[in-house]
Amino acid sequence: MAANIALVDDDRNILTSVSIAMQAEGFITRVYSDSEAALHAILENPPDLAVFDIKMPKMDGLELLRRVREKSNLPVIFLTSKDEELDEALGLAMGADDYIKKPFSQRLLIARVKSILRRTEFIKSLDEGQDDESAEPLVRGNLEMDPARHLVRWKGINVTLTVTEFMILETLAHRPGVVKSRNQLMDSAYQDDVYVDDRTIDSHIKRLRRKFREVDSEFDAIDTLYGAGYRYTE
Secondary structure (H helix, E strand, O other), X not given: OOOEXXXXXXXXXXXXXXXXXXXXXXXXXXXXXXXXXXXXXXXXXXXXXXXXXXXXOXXXXXXXXXXXHOOOOXXXXXXXXXXXXXXXXXXXXXXXXXEEEOXXXXXXXXXXXXXXXXXHHHHHHHHOOOOOHHHOOEEEOOEEEEOOOOEEEEOOEEOOOOHHHHHHHHHXXXXXXXXXXXXXXXXXXXXXXXXXXXXXXXXXXXHHHHHHHHHOOOOOOEEEEOOOEEXXXX
């Protein structure tokens, strides 16, 4: 069955264009320009995934997520503006799965939706008792990663990562000491033939380091090899 996606944004132009793009990919979309109406509909008839704008009148995306999380583990992607890093961090801590900055590529949003849905289906298969070798946690020194449940710990402390950040770190940590080029990291994080430039990967690496240094100021497990790429060191 086609996945059902709820889109919540007070900008009707964004709702229309994203809805058309997602329907062209085979998704079923439900659009809401009013967050209070969206909350009622989402709890009454849950979609497979939701996309929330953060800045909305009456009830913003953060409050909408908080109230959804009281009753549901629905996967959620945030749409944010460039100056909303604090809101992004808060949203991820509250349980958002990823965020994309405006203005954004519709192809990138669709790729993130597909990636999260794949991960959600995998976790569901584990809960139903279907085993898989890829469910095994990855342990590299102080780093623990559980790909099936999208959990990351450093020295036993949880670190909240987006899906994209998780995929990049997983690619690096899978083979410690091996240098991964930006192109290789882009291939692992941005599937479905989505184009991003080198600076996007650099930005993700900076955010990864910052998040780990928030729990360990001496974190230095991701090396930069100028002109070559990045590597994980245990």
